[in-house]
Amino acid sequence: MDTQNPSAPTRAPGRIPADVPRAGIVHENVRHHSHFTVVGNHLAQHRELSGLAIGLGVHIQSLPAGARVDVRTLAARFPEGTSRIAAALRELEAHGYLRRERHRTPDGRVRTRTISCNRPGATPAPEEPRRQQKPKAKPLTVPHPEHRPSPTTLQAATDLLVGLHRADARLTLSRRDAERLAPGVVAWFERDLTPAAVRHTLTRDLPDDRPVRSPAALLAHRLTALLPPRTPxxxxxxxxxxxxxxxxxxxxxxxxxxxxxxxxxxxxxxxxRRT
Incomplete structure (x- = not known):
């Protein structure tokens, strides 16, 4: 009866390339095209941070802005208890990877904001804070009605704008944008145009099969540029x-x-006269 040697190799070892180390780790890397985070070796190979602190630091840097990183949230995500996670967060804070700032909200409450620093001690580039800030909505310039409109007239103008998506889905407006554009529609009403006529003018001759990046800006332009003359x-x-x-x-x-x-x-x- 033949016996098998479990320690025998299944195949003869190949020749090791010259650029591959003969001992230690060998990396098999595939390029990431999405869903990845760039982490500095100063964190991944930090000599004073614990392994848990390094892992939490990498995890926190991979989270989107606004994600919760308090002790209870992290303890619910990882098997370590709240005490070990709290200690690891203190390590990150001591080495500058986390910073806590207190600020007062508009309602008067004091909140603590946690800031993650991917490179402690470095000053962020000016474009980075601007990129993180939410862009402010540009003011929409529309014609102003000659007289102060009644709430009923304003509501009719807002409803007309909100319903434009039925004619073209690209003209879908938020309620806020519709209320900002409503005075311009009222100015058209003052020129004896019916809601059907206003709706037709705002939705006609749109470019075919092309996205509308800002329907509010497009409608504001049409309300201003196509405003008809005032009738006697x-x-x-x-x-x-x-x-x-x-x-x-x-x-x-x-x-x-x-x-x-x-x-x-x-x-x-x-x-x-003849004389």
Whole structure:
């Protein structure tokens, strides 16, 4: 009966390339194209941080802005208890990888904000804080109504704007944008345009199969650039018709002329008299 040697290699070892170390770790790397985080070796190979602190530091740097990194949240994510996680967070804070700042919210409460530093001691580039800040909404310039509109008129204008997505899904507006654009629609109402006419003007001739990056900006432009002229107000008196005098025969030349009274025609009245 044949016996098998479990220690025998399944195949002959190949020749080791010259650039591969004969001992220690060998890396088999594949390039990441998404879902990756760049971590400095100063953290990954830190000589004074514990392994748990290094792991938490890498985990925190991989989280999106706004994620919770308090002790209870991290303890629910990892098997280590709250005491070990709290100690690891203190390590990261002592070496500058975490910073805690207290700030007051608009409602008067004091909150603690945790800041993760991927390179302690370095000053962030000016474009980095700007990139992290939420961009402010650009002001929308629209025509202003001549008179202060009633709440009912403003509501009708807002509802018209909110419903534009039924004509074209690219014109979907938030409630806030619709309320900012509503005074411009009211200005159109003051020019005796019906809601159907306003809706048709705002939705016609849109580019086919092209995305609309900012529907609010597009509508603000159309409300301003396509604003029709103001129509005359009701009750404005019409200019009087020109006066048409009756016909008369001139007493001198017997020619017909128009005038308020009979007598001589204008040429005969101005002709010099014969003596």
């Amino acid at each position: 107000a009701f009750g404005t008196p019409a200019p009087p018709d020109p006066v048409r005098h009756p016909l008369h025969n001139c007493d001198t030349c017997d020619r017909a002329y128009r005038g308020p009274e009979p007598g001589c025609c204008p040429p005969c009245r101005t002709a010099p």
